Amino acid sequence: MARLILAIETSCDDTCAAVLDGGRILANVISSQAAAHAGFGGVVPEVAARHHLELAAPVVEAALGEAGVTLDEVEAVAVTAGPGLIGALLVGVSTAKAIAAARRLPLIPVDHLQGHVAANFLEPEPLEPPFLCLVASGGHTLLAAVRDHSGHEILGQTLDDAAGEAFDKSARLLGLGYPGGPLIQKEAEKGDPEAFEMPVAMQRDPGLDFSFSGLKTALVYRCRELGPEGVEERRADLAASFQKAVVDQLVAKLKRGLKQGRWEAVALGGGVAANGPLREAVARVCEREGVRLKLVPISLCTDNAAMIGSAARWSETVAYPDYLGFDAFATGERMAA
């Protein structure tokens, strides 16, 4: 197992590079493009890919500099292979492959979702499997069983929108801007979460899947009923009610997952894990159920390369030159064996 790993992540709208020494983070550089996408109210794939191309090499150099290491010391290059925006992924994969190839270093392609899981393996206080992991972000929402370091089993996932995507769309609807998560949370602090009744989807569904599109539709109807002035007036109540419904669904599924297995620990990941009310609600559930809760810092919840480097420690290493033809895989595809 390589000790010193350079990791690169470009699956969505953050250009990230990290250097890890085993489970220890030496550098974790994140260049967010949020401002570039704000005007569109969401991530524009072509804009994301253009920014990654500009930023990838400087971010790698910044990470090496911050870690105080040179490429001479790096033993392997890890990179997010997918799922994600294909044009964005290809920038990271092409960069990583070239860096590795010119030095005959091995390449470690990493599954992005396993990256979110593996954020919990990082020092200090790494969480040892088994644990139940809830990952919610702008791109994914899933509940996963983590039984060892090398992978996860998806127990349930969203059937439509991701939780973070629902936050973004609703924030746009309420005229709050982008990214939606933090803006809705801030607005909701001034509002009453019980003011509007919102459907908590999948409540009666015995499975562990999620659905957020109905919730967004319900918000559309509320806004229509209220009219522009009404929305203006009740914005905080709408935000609070919407946020509560998202949190309630996530927590309900987590509780159900806990009941279905004998879990002793829970971990939270993804950008939505930065949401205060969600963190509090999950903490309450874990306390009540007597389960340990692992909350990684928010900088490791949102997309970052340290989590990719962490997952790489237990992922398959591909020796030079076997990865020269390696391609990224888009959303909906599986990483090639």
Add this chain to the structure above:
Amino acid sequence: MPVQGGEEGPPVVVGFDTATPDTAACAWRGGEVLEEVQLGLNERGRPRHAAGLLAAVERCADAAGGWGSVDLVAVGLGPGSFTGLRVGIATAKGLTVSAGIAARGVSTLDALGAGIAAMGTPGERLAVLDGYRGEVFVALYGADGATLWEPAVMRPEALAERLAQVSAPPSVAGSGAIRFRHELEGAGGIRIPDDADPVHRVAARHICAPAAAGKGSGSLEPIYLRPPDAERWRERDSFQRAD
């Protein structure tokens, strides 16, 4: 400033281009081609940029004696396929970071124009690449190689109109010339070589040569010629949903 070679002689350049559907790479030393690779589409009719470029580049580097013997990396900056040119430029930047070699970017239209010139046809040269969405990427070069029309994106009809006003018909080639043969031929006496003629394809030697001479740009800024389509955020439904 032209690139200086190592102690052993003329500069060694590894250059490549992925702005067109081809994947082209070349190892070049003082005007001599040491190795040249040109990959067309794969069996599914897709470009081989992501899967084929790095292996081709490594083959060229090996032919040059390994990365330690290479003085310069050269890459086609487009215009062309956005994804394709990003694979090429990201690869060039990665090699630069890793091997500590300088890199230069060259316009893919310049390389195509140089390829037309290399066929020995007299007069002006018009490089026309498929610009997708029914448009072409185009540039015009004088007999001496000077750029007469800066790279631009336009409808083939608009190009034909412009050509009708040119005094002597230029030599025309490129993927865009093939695609819009019907629209372009006849305008100002234009005649386009057969589709199979190699003049239509960008050869990586024409990326290497100008880079070695210090032409092109050191910043590796891609030549997109078209802003991102803001409407594309609507296509986000394909985004990151795990299966």
